[in-house]
Amino acid sequence: MTGSDRPLRLGTRGSPLALAQARMTAQALCAHSGWPQQAIETVIVQTSGDRIQDRALAEIGGKALWTKELDRALVEGEIDFAVHSMKDVETIRPGAIRIAAMLPRADVRDKLIGAESFDALPAGPVIGTSSPRRAAQVRRLRPDARIILFRGNVATRLGKLAAGEAHATLLAAAGLDRLGQSDVGALIPLDIMLPAPSQGAVGIETLSENRAMLDLLAAINDSDTFDCVMAERAVLKGLGGTCHSPIAALAVVDGAALHLRAEILSADGQERVAEEARIARGDQEAGEAMGRALLDRASPALRALFEA
Numbered sequence: 001m002t003g004s005d006r007p008l009r010l011g012t013r014g015s016p017l018a019l020a021q022a023r024m025t026a027q028a029l030c031a032h033s034g035w036p037q038q039a040i041e042t043v044i045v046q047t048s049g050d051r052i053q054d055r056a057l058a059e060i061g062g063k064a065l066w067t068k069e070l071d072r073a074l075v076e077g078e079i080d081f082a083v084h085s086m087k088d089v090e091t092i093r094p095g096a097i098r099i100a101a102m103l104p105r106a107d108v109r110d111k112l113i114g115a116e117s118f119d120a121l122p123a124g125p126v127i128g129t130s131s132p133r134r135a136a137q138v139r140r141l142r143p144d145a146r147i148i149l150f151r152g153n154v155a156t157r158l159g160k161l162a163a164g165e166a167h168a169t170l171l172a173a174a175g176l177d178r179l180g181q182s183d184v185g186a187l188i189p190l191d192i193m194l195p196a197p198s199q200g201a202v203g204i205e206t207l208s209e210n211r212a213m214l215d216l217l218a219a220i221n222d223s224d225t226f227d228c229v230m231a232e233r234a235v236l237k238g239l240g241g242t243c244h245s246p247i248a249a250l251a252v253v254d255g256a257a258l259h260l261r262a263e264i265l266s267a268d269g270q271e272r273v274a275e276e277a278r279i280a281r282g283d284q285e286a287g288e289a290m291g292r293a294l295l296d297r298a299s300p301a302l303r304a305l306f307e308a
């Protein structure tokens with residue numbers, strides 16, 4: 001079936017979005033290799049990010065919460081590959097694990113749910129989000145906004161909004177599209193809100209030593225997405241790698257090269273430092289240099305956020 005006598009085991013979180021992304025990945029692999037769908041077995045791995053719902057991620061350990069248990073399952077041989085939202089994958093990965101492929105990227109934009117635009121919100125709007133980036137960008141656009149913590153999966157957050165806990169919330173268009181909820185919310189133009197690094201991209205990881213799996217995954221890799229997301233991740237690396245501070249970055253293919261934009265903000269959104277440049281595909285150093293340039297131009301107080 002897959003060249004071995006057992007199905008390949010795909011590791012994923014159990015949220016509806018994670019399962020939709022797992023299904024897309026399995027379909028891409030089966031379509032490419034001509035396998036029946038039973039060739040891939042889905043193994044759901046619960047992560048601490050799924051368990052802890054009442055605190056901000058930045059407070060409890062950040063992105064590692066989404067990947068640690070899947071990393072362990074890979075290393076212990078319980079799964080053959082893991083599917084992630086690239087946005088939730090830490091900047092520095094263990095040497096034993098490799099980002100082997102990415103699916104074609106979805107819409108990278110954020111959506112505002114609850115109002116047609118930021119201008120259309122009432123005075124002193126209450127906005128639910130758990131993202132430091134979205135909170136800072138919202139405060140910059142609407143200094144009168146009050147930010148409250150919204151965690152949980154997409155459906156949970158939409159439920160809190162429907163229950164009247166906030167005037168509006170923000171979600172990635174990609175997640176809504178993949179859950180069949182493209183009609184929810186209003187797209188925010190990129191010049192109003194730059195997305196999180198890696199937003200809208202699904203990545204597939206396997207063990208660095210698993211040659212056969214790396215080859216299989218390379219065959220379904222979307223190299224435009226891969227190069228853009230790697231450039232955005234390089235900016236994060238230049239900023240210090242593990243911080244949970246407000247950062248946005250987006251690379252798009254521009255002819256033979258990439259156009260890379262990035263910004264960092266103070267928590268209140270009052271300070272914003274932005275950079276953009278045309279960089280060569282695969283030029284990680286250029287992305288890292290952009291991260292360092294942002295820090296160089298930041299005030300001491302903003303820079304301190306990234307040194308914590």
Ligand SMILES: NCc1[nH]cc(CCC(=O)O)c1CC(=O)O
Binds near residue numbers: 088171174175198
């Ligand atoms: N941190 C949660 C998360 N991780 C990936 C997505 C959406 C899909 C994506 O951005 O690829 C979301 C929800 C959201 O930000 O609305």
